[in-house]
Each structure stands twice: as structure tokens, then as C-alpha cells.
Amino acid sequence: MASYFARIEERKKCMKEYVKAYNMFLAGRYMKYIIYLLMPVLVIGASGIMLFVFPVQAVIPVAVLYIFWGEIMLEGWSFRGIAKKKNYNLEYLKTSAKWRRLLLKALIFDSIRRFISTSLILSVVFFLLRTVRGKEGEGITVVALLVYILFTCFFGTLFLGITRRTENVYVNLFVIYFAVVPCWMAAGVVYSYMGNPLGVVIWGMLFAEAAAFDIRHIIKRIGGSFYDE
Numbered sequence: 391m392a393s394y395f396a397r398i399e400e401r402k403k404c405m406k407e408y409v410k411a412y413n414m415f416l417a418g419r420y421m422k423y424i425i426y427l428l429m430p431v432l433v434i435g436a437s438g439i440m441l442f443v444f445p446v447q448a449v450i451p452v453a454v455l456y457i458f459w460g461e462i463m464l465e466g467w468s469f470r471g472i473a474k475k476k477n478y479n480l481e482y483l484k485t486s487a488k489w490r491r492l493l494l495k496a497l498i499f500d501s502i503r504r505f506i507s508t509s510l511i512l513s514v515v516f517f518l519l520r521t522v523r524g525k526e527g528e529g530i531t532v533v534a535l536l537v538y539i540l541f542t543c544f545f546g547t548l549f550l551g552i553t554r555r556t557e558n559v560y561v562n563l564f565v566i567y568f569a570v571v572p573c574w575m576a577a578g579v580v581y582s583y584m585g586n587p588l589g590v591v592i593w594g595m596l597f598a599e600a601a602a603f604d605i606r607h608i609i610k611r612i613g614g615s616f617y618d619e
């Protein structure tokens with residue numbers, strides 16, 4: 391029993407290190423409250439209003455779009471431009487022998503945070519949908535909700551993969567506008583896997599692979615800058 395609690399404490403300590411590493415990349419001490427608290431609350435609130443305006447089939451896709459917008463805009467105060475070829479903002483970081491481990495922890499926690507935040511937001515919207523719209527909202531199953539969550543995390547990772555490779559304002563605006571496309575794709579894609587757990591497996595694997603690829607590429611890109619690669 392003692393060893394069990396010891397492992398729990400060790401995992402808590404490890405997670406705190408990941409959180410601390412991630413918070414180091416946030417611009418300002420209050421930014422974490424915006425990312426962890428304010429953004430989810432605003433998205434849930436805006437989506438709640440849409441419950442009374444949009445058809446049932448469009449409520450969660452709209453919430454997905456709000457999540458895309460929120461993540462892309464908040465990225466400007468954390469990792470935006472981190473993987474561009476000439477990034478002089480990280481020179482201080484690369485002076486440390488532990489920069490690779492620190493960045494790896496920060497990027498991994500960013501993916502974990504995005505998954506938790508998306509899960510929380512869409513779960514609350516799902517609950518409100520089933521409560522407010524009654525029988526209309528019963529058509530969306532728990533399996534479909536899981537597919538929505540993983541679908542959102544996958545495309546969110548792809549979009550952030552673009553913004554992390556440039557600081558061009560117009561490119562970022564294009565990404566924000568383009569986010570509308572997968573938002574409306576979500577309705578058709580998710581309804582195809584409404585009661586099929588295979589959709590959860592497929593989108594879960596796509597999200598995991600996209601996040602792993604993005605992390606590997608960023609670390610390789612930053613490491614290569616030592617040699618002007």
C-alpha cells in the first residue's frame with residue numbers, strides 16, 4: 391500500500407514539472423488563468439447562447455469552431471512562431487543543457503491541456519444540449535461526443551502546427567478563417583460514427599500521431615538552428 395501511494399506522489403510531482411515547464415512559455419503570470427479558466431468559460435457561454443439559436447446538429451460544430459479560434463489566438467502568447475527557421479526568442483533557452491527536456495515537457499503538457507480543455511468544454515455543451523433541447527439533443531451519443539473531442543484535438547493540432555512555424559499575421563488570420571471548414575465537416579464526419587467506437591480509435595490515433603509529429607519536428611527544428619539547418 392505504501393508503494394502505491396509513493397507512486398501516486400511521484401506521478402503528481404512529475405505532472406507538476408510538466409505544468410511548470412509549460413507555464414514558463416506563457417506571456418505573463420496571469421496568462422495561465424486565461425488559458426485554463428477564462429477561455430473554456432467563454433466558449434461554453436457562447437455555445438450556450440447558440441443552444442437557443444442554432445439547430446441541434448450545428449451546436450457542437452459551432453463550439454468546435456470557438457475552440458479552434460480560442461486556441462489559435464491564445465497561441466500568440468505561448469508557442470506561436472517557436473518552430474520558424476530563425477527564432478531569436480529562444481536563444482536564452484538553448485544556452486541551457488536541459489533545453490530539450492524542458493521544451494519536450496512543455497509541448498507534451500500543451501497537448502494534454504488541449505485534450506482536457508476540449509473534453510471539458512464539449513462535455514458541458516453536450517450536457518446542456520441534452521438538457522435544454524430535450525429529445526432533439528438525444529440523437530448525439532456519448533460515442534459521438536468522444537469523436538467530436540478527438541476530431542477537434544486533431545485539427546487543432548494541425549492548425550497550431552502552422553502558426554508555430556510563422557509569425558506572419560496574415561497566415562494566422564488565414565488559419566483562423568480556414569478553421570470554419572473542418573468545423574462544418576465535423577457534423578458529417580461525426581454523424582458517420584455516431585454509435586461506432588471505431589471512430590474513437592481512428593481519431594484518437596490521428597490526434598496522437600499529429601501531436602507526436604509536431605513535437606518531434608519542433609525540437610528537431612530548434613536543435614538544427616544551432617548549425618543553421
